Amino acid sequence: MIDSDETMTIRQMCEAFDVTPRTLRFYEAKELLFPIREGQKRLFTKRDRARLKLILRGKRFGFSLEEIRQLLELYYVGDQQQTQLQATYGIAQERLNDMESQRDELNEAITDFKTQLDWLGKVIASNADLPAAAE
Amino acid sequence: MIDSDETMTIRQMCEAFDVTPRTLRFYEAKELLFPIREGQKRLFTKRDRARLKLILRGKRFGFSLEEIRQLLELYYVGDQQQTQLQATYGIAQERLNDMESQRDELNEAITDFKTQLDWLGKVIASNADLPAAAE
DNA sequence: CGTACTCCTTACGTTAACGTCAACTTTTGC
């Protein structure tokens, strides 16, 4: 045990985030996570946990893993070239626009949905009064 | 031509919504759309267009086609049984909760992302001043 | 020492959501 503190085994990760081992290995293969190795075994760091949280969040928004991978790069900008950073910045702005328009759409959809649900509630309420032979 | 008004051919639909014919036939097979037939050919009604709009919107929120199909049923409640309506109402409320929590998460993510983007902007700005050999 | 976990890699299977291609009919322009 090099540093059993701060790192987690694959099982612990699975329980903490409600995913399968296969999923974590898959994410590593796709370069979304970078667990360190102790011999054969994977040890997931705090950084991996932060990334996984973002991955799972991204998935709920309908992003693909590849898109998420690109987003994650933004969170871990190392010592890149200036031009690279510029490009990254541009991509980031596009993503932000995507997310904001998605939020706006979602709000619209929620409003619609609420209206529909209210109406449905009324239908149920009114039907409940009838002798079951209307129309 | 039974009523060339109000209805659209598959091509017109494709151009209007930027999808392929295959997609529309697929959605029909999955009972998401119900174009009428003039001989062999499909004719898409106003109802189909409304549904397709909702389908495409739903997809951007990460809903599966099957989930979307269930949602669409809510918009076209016919003469169902009272108990059916009750069940539908319950499902609808769950969906609404899903959408609202998804929106909240999205807002949080947007906030995070903006912070990150601001920081990135500063990195770029400060780097621009340096002689390219810092750290 | 054995067997019981937990982990590993390799590799084939699965589902959703279409793409693509072949073979055929129907409609349309000239």
Add this chain to the structure above:
DNA sequence: GCAAAAGTTGACGTTAACGTAAGGAGTACG
């Protein structure tokens, strides 16, 4: 009246995101 265009139905191919099963290695404990 006939070729091109547009539409149709199979049927197989493809990609993403894992599931699942086989076989092996290291560690733990009774």
